[in-house]
Amino acid sequence: MLLRATVNSPFGRKVRVTAEYLGLSHRIERVDADFRDPDDALRRDNPLGKMPVLFSEEGIPLYDSRVIVDYLDSLAGWTLCPATGEARWRVLQTQALADGIMDAGVSMVMENVLRPEQMRFADWLDFQRGKMERGIDTIAALAERSCTVDHGSIATACMLEWAEFRQLIDWRSRQPALADWLDQFNQLVPAFKNSAPQ
Ligand SMILES: N[C@@H](CCC(=O)N[C@@H](CS)C(=O)NCC(=O)O)C(=O)O
Structure with a gap:
């Protein structure tokens, strides 16, 4: 999976910490993104032009961070939020x-x-x-x-x-x-x- 986010993005950090905690970080490559750059693919991948974006294993560009951490939790067997x-x-x-x-x-x-x-x-x-x-x-x-x-x-x-x-x-x-x-x-x-x- 590909994660578009800078290391200083707090929303990107949510994703990185979640992935590491769930033992998934080896399946994710992080690449910087620049929301100020109109040529950065960020605006194509997320029309809102915000990071983080995670390309899922199915190739879907997922955003925002809440959706991404839920997706990671689904891969690891749902441990980060009680079901009901x-x-x-x-x-x-x-x-x-x-x-x-x-x-x-x-x-x-x-x-x-x-x-x-x-x-x-x-x-x-x-x-x-x-x-x-x-x-x-x-x-x-x-x-x-x-x-x-x-x-x-x-x-x-x-x-x-x-x-x-x-x-x-x-x-x-x-x-x-x-x-x-x-x-x-x-x-x-x-x-x-x-x-x-x-
Ligand atoms: N609700 C979004 C917020 C993401 C966000 O605001 N990211 C900042 C960087 S930390 C950004 O890309 N801002 C660019 C903009 O607002 O255009 C999420 O949870 O992922």
Whole structure:
């Protein structure tokens, strides 16, 4: 399988950590993608022009990251999300929240990186920062329950390290318990350490 994503994409990291944890990474080759380059095949493979895209074993260009991690889970026998019941919806809700925090962060990075300084919109940045702050507070409460390996915790761990890497929010001061949670996650998933943004 072919994965189009940079090493610093937090959504791409979700896929890489999931693949490694499930013992599938040897079946995946990663190739960088550039969403700013109109000639990059990314826009053909995913009309939204976003990474990650994973070419499945059947040759289907799969996106977005939630679909991809579900596909990988299917190959490995469905272990990363309970099939039914409240536990399933909690895992998927946590994943959606972590992804949403990353979406807000990506919007902030785009504003800061793509727009000339005089065109940056402070209210927009505050609007996105509010999503990150409320999201971090809620995810800290969810994470208090337990640390297990599933789609929700993988997305949460990728989100926390990426937000720190991009210096978008000081979640360690805001929700110190998340640091202990991340330590526990690191012990449960050694593959996570090896996939850090650079
Ligand atoms: N919902 C998507 C989000 C992916 C995403 O936003 N990726 C970023 C890079 S980390 C991107 O390619 N952005 C380009 C754009 O927004 O045009 C997913 O889960 O895969």
